[in-house]
Amino acid sequence: MADSLYANAVIGEASLRNDPRGSEFAIAVALAFYVTGCVLVVTTGPTFGALHAFAAFVVLTAVGALNQLLPVLTHAPNARGGIVPVIASGFAAGFILLVAGFYGAPSFAAAAVVLATSATLWVAWSIVRLASGREEGRTRALLAIALAAFFTAGGIGAAMAGQLGGMWRLSFLGIAPVHAMLAIGGFAGMLVITISYRFVPMFAIAHADGYGRWGAAWAAALGILVAAVSFAGSAIGARIGLATIVLAFLAIGAQHLKTLSSRLRARLDVSLQYGRVAWLFGIAAATAAFVGTWFPALFPPAIVLAILGWLSITILGYAYKIVGFLTWQSAKARLPAARLPALGSAVDLPLAYGALILMAIGAPAAAALMPFASRFAQMGFDLYAVGGIAAVVAIARLAARYLFTSEGERGTEIEHRATR
Amino acid sequence: MEPKSSIVQLDNRGLSPPEPMMRILAALENLGAEGVLVAKMDREPIFLFAELHDRGYTYTCNPDDSGGYLLEVTRR
Numbered sequence: 001m002a003d004s005l006y007a008n009a010v011i012g013e014a015s016l017r018n019d020p021r022g023s024e025f026a027i028a029v030a031l032a033f034y035v036t037g038c039v040l041v042v043t044t045g046p047t048f049g050a051l052h053a054f055a056a057f058v059v060l061t062a063v064g065a066l067n068q069l070l071p072v073l074t075h076a077p078n079a080r081g082g083i084v085p086v087i088a089s090g091f092a093a094g095f096i097l098l099v100a101g102f103y104g105a106p107s108f109a110a111a112a113v114v115l116a117t118s119a120t121l122w123v124a125w126s127i128v129r130l131a132s133g134r135e136e137g138r139t140r141a142l143l144a145i146a147l148a149a150f151f152t153a154g155g156i157g158a159a160m161a162g163q164l165g166g167m168w169r170l171s172f173l174g175i176a177p178v179h180a181m182l183a184i185g186g187f188a189g190m191l192v193i194t195i196s197y198r199f200v201p202m203f204a205i206a207h208a209d210g211y212g213r214w215g216a217a218w219a220a221a222l223g224i225l226v227a228a229v230s231f232a233g234s235a236i237g238a239r240i241g242l243a244t245i246v247l248a249f250l251a252i253g254a255q256h257l258k259t260l261s262s263r264l265r266a267r268l269d270v271s272l273q274y275g276r277v278a279w280l281f282g283i284a285a286a287t288a289a290f291v292g293t294w295f296p297a298l299f300p301p302a303i304v305l306a307i308l309g310w311l312s313i314t315i316l317g318y319a320y321k322i323v324g325f326l327t328w329q330s331a332k333a334r335l336p337a338a339r340l341p342a343l344g345s346a347v348d349l350p351l352a353y354g355a356l357i358l359m360a361i362g363a364p365a366a367a368a369l370m371p372f373a374s375r376f377a378q379m380g381f382d383l384y385a386v387g388g389i390a391a392v393v394a395i396a397r398l399a400a401r402y403l404f405t406s407e408g409e410r411g412t413e414i415e416h417r418a419t420r
Numbered sequence: 421m422e423p424k425s426s427i428v429q430l431d432n433r434g435l436s437p438p439e440p441m442m443r444i445l446a447a448l449e450n451l452g453a454e455g456v457l458v459a460k461m462d463r464e465p466i467f468l469f470a471e472l473h474d475r476g477y478t479y480t481c482n483p484d485d486s487g488g489y490l491l492e493v494t495r496r
Contacts, residue, residue: 203467205441264445265471321467328466344470 019067020326022084026064027323029092031392033057034312036099038385045374046304046366046381049102054307056095058188059150061315063088065195065322066126066143073198074133074140083125090118098161109165112158119154123147138214142194145221149186149228153179180303181228185245188311189224189282193217193252196275199318200256203271204263210255220248227289235293242290249283269344270352274317277360281309284364301367308384309363313356316391320347323395327402338405346401351394358387426452430459433488441468448477448493457493464489 037053044050067084070076094115101108126147130140156179159172197217201208223244230237256279260268268276285305292298324343331340362384369377428447432440444459445468451457464481472479477493484490 202438205438205445205468205471207438207442264442266474269470325466342469342473343466345473 019079019081019084020329022079022081022088023064023068023322024326024330025085026060026067026088027319027326029088030057030060030064031319031395033060033092033095034316035389035392038388040099041381042385044103045378046300046370047102049099051303051307052095052099052102054312055183056091056099058307058311058315059091059095060088061319062188062191063091063122065318066191068322068326069195070126070129070133070143073136074130075135076129076133079129087118087122087125090114090121094118101161101164106165108161109167112161112165112167115154115161116158119151119158123151123154138217139194139198142190142214142217142221146187146190146194149182149190149224153182153187157183175232177231177299178228181224181231184303184306184311185224186221186228189306190217190221192311192314193220195318196252196256196314199321200259200272200275203265203269203321204260205265206259206263208259210258210262212255216248216251216255220245220252223248239290239293242286242293246283246286246290249279249286253279253283270347270349271317271321273353274313274320274356277356278310278313278317281305281313281363284367285310288367297371301370304363304367304370308359308366308388312388313359313363316355316388316395319395320352320398323399324402327399331402331405335405340402340405346398348394348397351390351397355387355390355394358390359384360387362387426455428455428457430457432459433462433486435462437463441465441471444468444491444493445471445475448475451493451495453495455495457491459491459493460484460486461489461491465491 033053034057037050037057040047040050040053063084067079071078094111094117097105097107097111097114101111127144130144130147133140156172156175159170160176160179162168163170163172194217197208197211197214200206223241225241227238227241227245230241256275260272260276285302288298288302288305292302321343324346328340328343331338362380362382364380366377366380366384369380428451430443430447432443435443440459440461444457444465447457447459461481469479469481472493476496478496479491479493481489481491
Protein backbone atom coordinates (compact mmCIF):
# COMPACT_ATOMS: atom_id res chain seq x y z
CA MET A 1 0.00 0.00 0.00
CA ALA A 2 2.61 2.48 -1.15
CA ASP A 3 2.13 6.11 -0.22
CA SER A 4 -0.97 5.45 1.79
CA LEU A 5 -1.67 7.57 4.79
CA TYR A 6 -0.10 5.96 7.80
CA ALA A 7 0.52 9.10 9.81
CA ASN A 8 -2.40 8.41 12.05
CA ALA A 9 -0.69 5.27 13.25
CA VAL A 10 1.30 7.56 15.50
CA ILE A 11 -1.75 7.73 17.69
CA GLY A 12 -2.02 4.07 18.49
CA GLU A 13 -0.93 0.54 17.78
CA ALA A 14 1.39 -0.26 20.63
CA SER A 15 3.50 -2.65 18.54
CA LEU A 16 4.55 0.26 16.34
CA ARG A 17 5.38 2.62 19.16
CA ASN A 18 8.98 3.50 19.12
CA ASP A 19 10.97 4.24 22.28
CA PRO A 20 8.56 6.92 23.50
CA ARG A 21 10.83 7.71 26.46
CA GLY A 22 13.62 8.56 24.00
CA SER A 23 11.32 10.83 22.02
CA GLU A 24 10.07 12.50 25.19
CA PHE A 25 13.65 13.17 26.27
CA ALA A 26 14.65 14.64 22.90
CA ILE A 27 11.58 16.86 22.71
CA ALA A 28 11.92 18.03 26.32
CA VAL A 29 15.53 19.04 25.67
CA ALA A 30 14.45 20.68 22.40
CA LEU A 31 11.88 22.81 24.21
CA ALA A 32 14.52 23.76 26.79
CA PHE A 33 16.71 25.01 23.92
CA TYR A 34 13.77 26.95 22.51
CA VAL A 35 13.24 28.70 25.85
CA THR A 36 16.98 29.36 26.00
CA GLY A 37 16.82 30.93 22.55
CA CYS A 38 13.94 33.15 23.64
CA VAL A 39 15.83 34.26 26.75
CA LEU A 40 19.00 34.93 24.75
CA VAL A 41 17.20 36.94 22.09
CA VAL A 42 15.75 39.14 24.84
CA THR A 43 18.94 39.54 26.86
CA THR A 44 21.53 39.71 24.08
CA GLY A 45 19.54 40.38 20.90
CA PRO A 46 19.35 38.29 17.72
CA THR A 47 22.92 36.96 17.91
CA PHE A 48 24.41 33.88 16.28
CA GLY A 49 24.30 32.29 19.72
CA ALA A 50 20.55 32.82 20.03
CA LEU A 51 20.07 31.68 16.43
CA HIS A 52 21.85 28.39 17.12
CA ALA A 53 19.84 27.80 20.29
CA PHE A 54 16.79 27.83 18.02
CA ALA A 55 18.66 25.56 15.61
CA ALA A 56 19.17 23.12 18.46
CA PHE A 57 15.43 23.24 19.13
CA VAL A 58 14.67 22.30 15.53
CA VAL A 59 17.28 19.53 15.34
CA LEU A 60 16.34 17.89 18.65
CA THR A 61 12.65 18.05 17.83
CA ALA A 62 13.43 16.34 14.54
CA VAL A 63 15.38 13.61 16.37
CA GLY A 64 12.45 12.95 18.71
CA ALA A 65 9.68 13.28 16.15
CA LEU A 66 11.34 11.18 13.44
CA ASN A 67 12.10 8.46 15.96
CA GLN A 68 8.38 8.29 16.64
CA LEU A 69 7.19 8.74 13.07
CA LEU A 70 9.55 6.64 10.96
CA PRO A 71 8.24 3.23 11.98
CA VAL A 72 4.61 4.22 11.73
CA LEU A 73 4.97 6.16 8.48
CA THR A 74 7.25 3.77 6.63
CA HIS A 75 7.06 0.56 8.67
CA ALA A 76 10.79 0.83 9.30
CA PRO A 77 12.02 -1.20 12.28
CA ASN A 78 11.58 0.22 15.74
CA ALA A 79 14.58 1.76 17.45
CA ARG A 80 16.17 0.08 20.42
CA GLY A 81 15.68 1.99 23.63
CA GLY A 82 18.63 4.19 24.50
CA ILE A 83 19.78 5.15 21.01
CA VAL A 84 17.73 8.32 20.77
CA PRO A 85 18.76 9.66 24.20
CA VAL A 86 22.44 9.10 23.29
CA ILE A 87 22.07 10.94 19.97
CA ALA A 88 19.99 13.69 21.56
CA SER A 89 22.55 14.09 24.34
CA GLY A 90 25.33 14.43 21.76
CA PHE A 91 23.45 17.14 19.90
CA ALA A 92 22.57 18.89 23.16
CA ALA A 93 26.20 18.92 24.31
CA GLY A 94 27.39 20.06 20.89
CA PHE A 95 24.92 22.90 20.65
CA ILE A 96 25.67 24.05 24.22
CA LEU A 97 29.35 24.23 23.25
CA LEU A 98 28.51 26.02 20.01
CA VAL A 99 26.23 28.60 21.65
CA ALA A 100 28.82 29.13 24.39
CA GLY A 101 31.43 29.67 21.69
CA PHE A 102 29.37 32.45 20.15
CA TYR A 103 29.31 34.12 23.57
CA GLY A 104 33.06 33.98 23.99
CA ALA A 105 33.84 30.55 25.45
CA PRO A 106 36.78 28.65 23.87
CA SER A 107 34.49 25.83 22.80
CA PHE A 108 34.14 26.05 19.01
CA ALA A 109 36.59 23.21 18.33
CA ALA A 110 34.87 20.86 20.76
CA ALA A 111 31.48 21.87 19.34
CA ALA A 112 32.68 21.06 15.82
CA VAL A 113 33.78 17.56 16.83
CA VAL A 114 30.73 16.71 18.93
CA LEU A 115 28.18 18.08 16.45
CA ALA A 116 29.85 16.47 13.44
CA THR A 117 29.91 13.13 15.24
CA SER A 118 26.30 13.39 16.38
CA ALA A 119 25.11 14.48 12.94
CA THR A 120 26.96 11.65 11.22
CA LEU A 121 25.55 9.03 13.60
CA TRP A 122 21.99 10.34 13.42
CA VAL A 123 21.92 10.75 9.64
CA ALA A 124 23.49 7.35 8.99
CA TRP A 125 21.11 5.63 11.41
CA SER A 126 18.07 7.43 10.00
CA ILE A 127 19.01 6.70 6.36
CA VAL A 128 19.36 3.01 7.18
CA ARG A 129 15.92 3.07 8.81
CA LEU A 130 14.41 4.90 5.84
CA ALA A 131 15.94 2.36 3.46
CA SER A 132 14.44 -0.50 5.45
CA GLY A 133 10.96 1.05 5.39
CA ARG A 134 8.37 -0.54 3.14
CA GLU A 135 5.72 2.15 2.77
CA GLU A 136 5.45 5.76 1.73
CA GLY A 137 8.06 6.06 -1.01
CA ARG A 138 7.52 9.81 -1.43
CA THR A 139 7.79 10.46 2.28
CA ARG A 140 10.98 8.44 2.55
CA ALA A 141 12.55 10.14 -0.48
CA LEU A 142 11.78 13.64 0.80
CA LEU A 143 12.99 12.80 4.29
CA ALA A 144 16.20 11.40 2.78
CA ILE A 145 16.68 14.71 0.95
CA ALA A 146 16.14 16.57 4.22
CA LEU A 147 18.70 14.38 5.99
CA ALA A 148 21.22 14.80 3.17
CA ALA A 149 20.78 18.57 3.42
CA PHE A 150 21.28 18.36 7.18
CA PHE A 151 24.44 16.31 6.79
CA THR A 152 25.89 18.79 4.28
CA ALA A 153 24.83 21.81 6.33
CA GLY A 154 26.25 20.18 9.45
CA GLY A 155 29.54 19.47 7.67
CA ILE A 156 29.87 23.09 6.57
CA GLY A 157 28.85 24.24 10.05
CA ALA A 158 31.46 22.00 11.68
CA ALA A 159 34.09 23.28 9.27
CA MET A 160 33.24 26.87 10.18
CA ALA A 161 33.20 26.08 13.91
CA GLY A 162 36.56 24.31 13.53
CA GLN A 163 37.97 27.39 11.83
CA LEU A 164 36.64 29.66 14.59
CA GLY A 165 38.17 27.25 17.12
CA GLY A 166 41.58 27.42 15.46
CA MET A 167 41.59 23.84 14.20
CA TRP A 168 42.64 24.87 10.68
CA ARG A 169 43.52 27.93 8.68
CA LEU A 170 41.26 27.24 5.72
CA SER A 171 38.35 29.68 5.64
CA PHE A 172 34.83 28.37 5.25
CA LEU A 173 32.98 31.45 6.47
CA GLY A 174 32.33 32.55 2.89
CA ILE A 175 29.94 29.68 2.39
CA ALA A 176 27.89 30.46 5.50
CA PRO A 177 24.89 31.35 3.26
CA VAL A 178 25.02 27.84 1.78
CA HIS A 179 25.02 26.41 5.32
CA ALA A 180 22.03 28.59 6.24
CA MET A 181 20.04 27.69 3.12
CA LEU A 182 20.64 23.96 3.53
CA ALA A 183 19.94 24.00 7.27
CA ILE A 184 16.84 26.19 7.19
CA GLY A 185 15.33 25.25 3.84
CA GLY A 186 16.85 21.92 2.91
CA PHE A 187 16.66 20.25 6.29
CA ALA A 188 14.10 21.93 8.55
CA GLY A 189 11.93 23.24 5.72
CA MET A 190 11.69 19.97 3.82
CA LEU A 191 11.04 18.14 7.08
CA VAL A 192 8.14 20.46 7.90
CA ILE A 193 6.74 20.25 4.35
CA THR A 194 6.91 16.45 4.29
CA ILE A 195 5.40 15.92 7.72
CA SER A 196 2.67 18.50 7.06
CA TYR A 197 1.47 16.52 4.03
CA ARG A 198 0.66 13.80 6.53
CA PHE A 199 -0.38 15.79 9.59
CA VAL A 200 -2.75 18.35 8.04
CA PRO A 201 -5.29 15.82 6.64
CA MET A 202 -5.08 13.79 9.83
CA PHE A 203 -5.61 16.70 12.20
CA ALA A 204 -8.34 18.22 10.00
CA ILE A 205 -10.00 14.83 9.33
CA ALA A 206 -9.96 15.38 5.59
CA HIS A 207 -8.97 13.56 2.41
CA ALA A 208 -5.49 14.23 1.06
CA ASP A 209 -6.57 14.31 -2.60
CA GLY A 210 -5.48 17.93 -3.05
CA TYR A 211 -1.79 17.08 -2.75
CA GLY A 212 -1.67 15.17 -6.03
CA ARG A 213 1.74 13.62 -6.59
CA TRP A 214 3.44 16.12 -4.26
CA GLY A 215 4.82 18.12 -7.21
CA ALA A 216 4.95 21.32 -5.16
CA ALA A 217 7.11 19.63 -2.51
CA TRP A 218 9.54 18.39 -5.16
CA ALA A 219 9.65 21.88 -6.69
CA ALA A 220 10.46 23.32 -3.26
CA ALA A 221 13.29 20.80 -2.83
CA LEU A 222 14.68 21.65 -6.27
CA GLY A 223 14.44 25.39 -5.58
CA ILE A 224 16.24 25.00 -2.26
CA LEU A 225 19.02 22.98 -3.91
CA VAL A 226 19.47 25.51 -6.72
CA ALA A 227 19.43 28.45 -4.28
CA ALA A 228 21.88 26.76 -1.89
CA VAL A 229 24.39 25.92 -4.63
CA SER A 230 24.00 29.38 -6.19
CA PHE A 231 24.63 31.16 -2.89
CA ALA A 232 28.26 30.18 -3.42
CA GLY A 233 28.50 32.70 -6.27
CA SER A 234 25.59 33.05 -8.70
CA ALA A 235 23.00 35.75 -8.01
CA ILE A 236 20.94 34.68 -11.03
CA GLY A 237 20.87 31.08 -9.82
CA ALA A 238 19.88 32.21 -6.33
CA ARG A 239 17.01 34.24 -7.79
CA ILE A 240 15.79 31.32 -9.87
CA GLY A 241 15.99 29.00 -6.90
CA LEU A 242 14.26 31.39 -4.50
CA ALA A 243 11.55 32.25 -7.05
CA THR A 244 10.88 28.53 -7.40
CA ILE A 245 10.63 28.24 -3.63
CA VAL A 246 8.15 31.14 -3.41
CA LEU A 247 5.93 29.62 -6.10
CA ALA A 248 6.16 26.16 -4.53
CA PHE A 249 5.26 27.54 -1.10
CA LEU A 250 2.24 29.35 -2.55
CA ALA A 251 1.13 26.12 -4.21
CA ILE A 252 1.61 24.12 -1.01
CA GLY A 253 -0.34 26.74 0.93
CA ALA A 254 -3.19 26.53 -1.58
CA GLN A 255 -3.17 22.74 -1.30
CA HIS A 256 -3.42 22.91 2.49
CA LEU A 257 -6.26 25.43 2.26
CA LYS A 258 -8.11 23.09 -0.10
CA THR A 259 -7.58 20.24 2.35
CA LEU A 260 -8.78 22.34 5.27
CA SER A 261 -11.86 23.50 3.35
CA SER A 262 -12.95 19.88 2.92
CA ARG A 263 -12.37 18.93 6.55
CA LEU A 264 -14.93 17.13 8.67
CA ARG A 265 -13.60 18.57 11.93
CA ALA A 266 -15.95 21.35 12.96
CA ARG A 267 -13.26 23.75 14.14
CA LEU A 268 -9.59 24.02 13.33
CA ASP A 269 -7.66 22.75 16.34
CA VAL A 270 -4.72 24.50 17.94
CA SER A 271 -2.11 22.66 15.83
CA LEU A 272 -3.77 23.65 12.58
CA GLN A 273 -4.22 27.25 13.72
CA TYR A 274 -0.51 27.42 14.48
CA GLY A 275 0.24 25.77 11.13
CA ARG A 276 -1.90 28.23 9.21
CA VAL A 277 -0.11 31.21 10.72
CA ALA A 278 3.27 29.54 10.29
CA TRP A 279 2.77 28.96 6.59
CA LEU A 280 2.21 32.69 6.03
CA PHE A 281 5.61 33.20 7.65
CA GLY A 282 7.10 30.60 5.31
CA ILE A 283 5.84 32.45 2.25
CA ALA A 284 6.98 35.77 3.71
CA ALA A 285 10.44 34.38 4.50
CA ALA A 286 10.92 32.96 1.00
CA THR A 287 9.72 36.22 -0.55
CA ALA A 288 12.05 38.29 1.63
CA ALA A 289 14.97 36.05 0.69
CA PHE A 290 14.08 36.37 -3.01
CA VAL A 291 13.94 40.18 -2.80
CA GLY A 292 17.10 40.01 -0.72
CA THR A 293 19.06 38.94 -3.81
CA TRP A 294 18.71 42.61 -4.84
CA PHE A 295 18.66 44.10 -1.32
CA PRO A 296 20.92 41.98 0.91
CA ALA A 297 19.71 43.82 4.03
CA LEU A 298 16.60 41.67 3.75
CA PHE A 299 18.45 38.39 4.36
CA PRO A 300 18.54 38.71 8.18
CA PRO A 301 14.78 39.49 8.31
CA ALA A 302 14.18 36.49 6.03
CA ILE A 303 16.06 34.27 8.49
CA VAL A 304 14.05 35.69 11.40
CA LEU A 305 10.78 35.05 9.56
CA ALA A 306 11.87 31.53 8.68
CA ILE A 307 13.18 30.41 12.07
CA LEU A 308 11.01 32.30 14.55
CA GLY A 309 7.91 32.34 12.38
CA TRP A 310 7.65 29.47 9.93
CA LEU A 311 9.67 26.68 11.56
CA SER A 312 9.23 27.40 15.27
CA ILE A 313 5.50 28.10 15.12
CA THR A 314 4.90 25.00 13.00
CA ILE A 315 6.90 22.83 15.39
CA LEU A 316 5.28 24.30 18.50
CA GLY A 317 1.87 23.72 16.92
CA TYR A 318 2.64 20.08 16.18
CA ALA A 319 4.16 19.73 19.65
CA TYR A 320 0.71 20.13 21.16
CA LYS A 321 -0.19 16.87 19.40
CA ILE A 322 3.11 15.01 19.75
CA VAL A 323 3.65 15.86 23.43
CA GLY A 324 -0.02 15.31 24.16
CA PHE A 325 0.05 11.92 22.50
CA LEU A 326 3.23 10.76 24.23
CA THR A 327 2.08 11.82 27.69
CA TRP A 328 -1.45 10.49 27.06
CA GLN A 329 0.05 7.09 26.26
CA SER A 330 2.31 7.31 29.28
CA ALA A 331 -0.63 8.07 31.59
CA LYS A 332 -2.68 5.30 30.05
CA ALA A 333 0.10 2.77 30.55
CA ARG A 334 0.52 3.87 34.16
CA LEU A 335 -3.17 4.04 35.03
CA PRO A 336 -5.17 1.84 32.64
CA ALA A 337 -8.46 2.50 34.43
CA ALA A 338 -8.09 6.26 34.77
CA ARG A 339 -10.44 8.56 32.95
CA LEU A 340 -8.22 10.73 30.80
CA PRO A 341 -9.29 14.03 29.30
CA ALA A 342 -9.41 13.99 25.51
CA LEU A 343 -6.42 15.56 23.83
CA GLY A 344 -8.24 18.64 22.56
CA SER A 345 -9.78 19.26 25.97
CA ALA A 346 -6.47 19.17 27.83
CA VAL A 347 -4.84 22.12 26.06
CA ASP A 348 -5.03 25.50 27.79
CA LEU A 349 -6.43 27.23 24.71
CA PRO A 350 -6.42 30.84 25.97
CA LEU A 351 -2.73 30.47 26.83
CA ALA A 352 -1.93 28.66 23.56
CA TYR A 353 -3.71 31.22 21.40
CA GLY A 354 -2.41 34.15 23.43
CA ALA A 355 1.09 32.82 22.81
CA LEU A 356 0.40 32.50 19.09
CA ILE A 357 -0.85 36.08 18.87
CA LEU A 358 2.27 37.43 20.59
CA MET A 359 4.54 35.40 18.31
CA ALA A 360 2.56 36.37 15.21
CA ILE A 361 2.95 40.06 16.07
CA GLY A 362 6.46 39.96 17.47
CA ALA A 363 8.26 38.06 14.71
CA PRO A 364 7.13 40.18 11.74
CA ALA A 365 7.61 43.38 13.75
CA ALA A 366 11.17 42.35 14.55
CA ALA A 367 11.87 41.31 10.97
CA ALA A 368 10.37 44.46 9.45
CA LEU A 369 12.23 46.82 11.78
CA MET A 370 15.62 45.05 11.74
CA PRO A 371 17.01 46.92 8.71
CA PHE A 372 15.93 50.30 10.05
CA ALA A 373 15.66 50.55 13.83
CA SER A 374 17.31 47.92 15.99
CA ARG A 375 15.86 49.32 19.22
CA PHE A 376 12.30 48.92 17.99
CA ALA A 377 13.14 45.61 16.36
CA GLN A 378 14.26 44.41 19.80
CA MET A 379 10.77 45.15 21.11
CA GLY A 380 9.44 42.78 18.46
CA PHE A 381 11.90 40.12 19.57
CA ASP A 382 10.86 40.66 23.20
CA LEU A 383 7.19 40.27 22.30
CA TYR A 384 7.96 37.12 20.33
CA ALA A 385 10.00 35.65 23.17
CA VAL A 386 7.19 36.17 25.68
CA GLY A 387 4.80 34.43 23.29
CA GLY A 388 7.24 31.62 22.62
CA ILE A 389 7.82 30.93 26.30
CA ALA A 390 4.06 31.06 26.90
CA ALA A 391 3.59 28.41 24.19
CA VAL A 392 6.14 26.16 25.90
CA VAL A 393 4.33 26.70 29.21
CA ALA A 394 1.07 25.67 27.51
CA ILE A 395 2.73 22.52 26.15
CA ALA A 396 4.23 21.76 29.58
CA ARG A 397 0.83 22.21 31.21
CA LEU A 398 -0.63 19.79 28.69
CA ALA A 399 2.05 17.23 29.51
CA ALA A 400 1.53 17.73 33.26
CA ARG A 401 -2.20 17.27 32.78
CA TYR A 402 -1.57 13.65 31.79
CA LEU A 403 1.62 12.90 33.70
CA PHE A 404 0.02 13.87 37.01
CA THR A 405 -3.35 12.24 36.38
CA SER A 406 -4.47 10.29 39.42
CA GLU A 407 -6.48 7.07 39.43
CA GLY A 408 -9.75 8.56 40.61
CA GLU A 409 -9.57 11.80 38.70
CA ARG A 410 -12.36 12.85 36.41
CA GLY A 411 -10.69 15.35 34.16
CA THR A 412 -13.59 16.13 31.84
CA GLU A 413 -16.90 14.65 31.04
CA ILE A 414 -15.24 12.76 28.23
CA GLU A 415 -14.41 9.30 29.35
CA HIS A 416 -11.86 6.92 28.06
CA ARG A 417 -12.15 3.55 29.70
CA ALA A 418 -9.50 0.98 29.08
CA THR A 419 -10.67 -2.20 30.71
CA ARG A 420 -7.47 -4.16 30.46
CA MET B 421 -40.44 3.72 11.45
CA GLU B 422 -36.94 3.96 12.91
CA PRO B 423 -36.18 1.47 15.66
CA LYS B 424 -36.06 3.10 19.05
CA SER B 425 -32.44 2.16 19.53
CA SER B 426 -30.69 1.38 16.22
CA ILE B 427 -27.13 0.10 16.08
CA VAL B 428 -24.83 1.15 13.25
CA GLN B 429 -21.76 -1.05 12.86
CA LEU B 430 -18.57 -0.10 11.05
CA ASP B 431 -15.49 -2.18 10.38
CA ASN B 432 -12.65 0.31 10.03
CA ARG B 433 -9.85 -2.21 10.29
CA GLY B 434 -7.24 -2.05 7.57
CA LEU B 435 -8.20 1.44 6.45
CA SER B 436 -5.61 4.16 6.09
CA PRO B 437 -6.04 7.20 8.32
CA PRO B 438 -7.86 9.51 8.35
CA GLU B 439 -10.42 7.28 6.59
CA PRO B 440 -11.66 5.59 9.80
CA MET B 441 -12.35 8.94 11.47
CA MET B 442 -14.10 10.23 8.35
CA ARG B 443 -16.34 7.16 8.13
CA ILE B 444 -17.32 7.51 11.78
CA LEU B 445 -18.25 11.18 11.44
CA ALA B 446 -20.23 10.47 8.24
CA ALA B 447 -22.12 7.64 9.94
CA LEU B 448 -22.95 9.83 12.94
CA GLU B 449 -24.76 12.24 10.60
CA ASN B 450 -27.42 9.57 10.09
CA LEU B 451 -27.48 8.18 13.60
CA GLY B 452 -30.82 8.55 15.35
CA ALA B 453 -31.14 10.17 18.75
CA GLU B 454 -31.20 6.81 20.50
CA GLY B 455 -28.80 5.13 18.09
CA VAL B 456 -25.46 3.54 18.89
CA LEU B 457 -22.46 3.48 16.60
CA VAL B 458 -20.09 0.56 17.06
CA ALA B 459 -16.81 0.62 15.15
CA LYS B 460 -14.01 -1.91 14.99
CA MET B 461 -10.68 -0.08 14.88
CA ASP B 462 -7.03 -0.97 14.43
CA ARG B 463 -6.05 1.92 16.67
CA GLU B 464 -7.54 4.22 19.26
CA PRO B 465 -8.72 7.33 17.42
CA ILE B 466 -7.60 9.69 20.17
CA PHE B 467 -7.67 12.76 17.90
CA LEU B 468 -11.36 12.04 17.27
CA PHE B 469 -12.43 12.12 20.90
CA ALA B 470 -12.62 15.89 21.31
CA GLU B 471 -14.55 16.13 18.04
CA LEU B 472 -17.09 13.63 19.34
CA HIS B 473 -17.44 15.69 22.50
CA ASP B 474 -17.93 18.90 20.53
CA ARG B 475 -20.68 17.25 18.50
CA GLY B 476 -22.56 16.12 21.58
CA TYR B 477 -21.55 12.46 21.73
CA THR B 478 -20.09 10.29 24.44
CA TYR B 479 -18.04 7.18 23.82
CA THR B 480 -16.10 4.25 25.17
CA CYS B 481 -13.07 2.74 23.46
CA ASN B 482 -11.75 -0.58 24.73
CA PRO B 483 -9.38 -3.25 23.45
CA ASP B 484 -11.11 -6.16 21.77
CA ASP B 485 -10.16 -9.81 21.35
CA SER B 486 -8.64 -9.29 17.88
CA GLY B 487 -5.90 -6.98 19.12
CA GLY B 488 -7.73 -3.87 17.93
CA TYR B 489 -10.23 -1.61 19.64
CA LEU B 490 -14.00 -1.38 19.83
CA LEU B 491 -15.41 2.14 19.79
CA GLU B 492 -18.99 2.75 20.91
CA VAL B 493 -20.53 6.16 20.39
CA THR B 494 -23.89 7.41 21.67
CA ARG B 495 -25.52 10.79 21.84
CA ARG B 496 -25.27 12.53 25.23
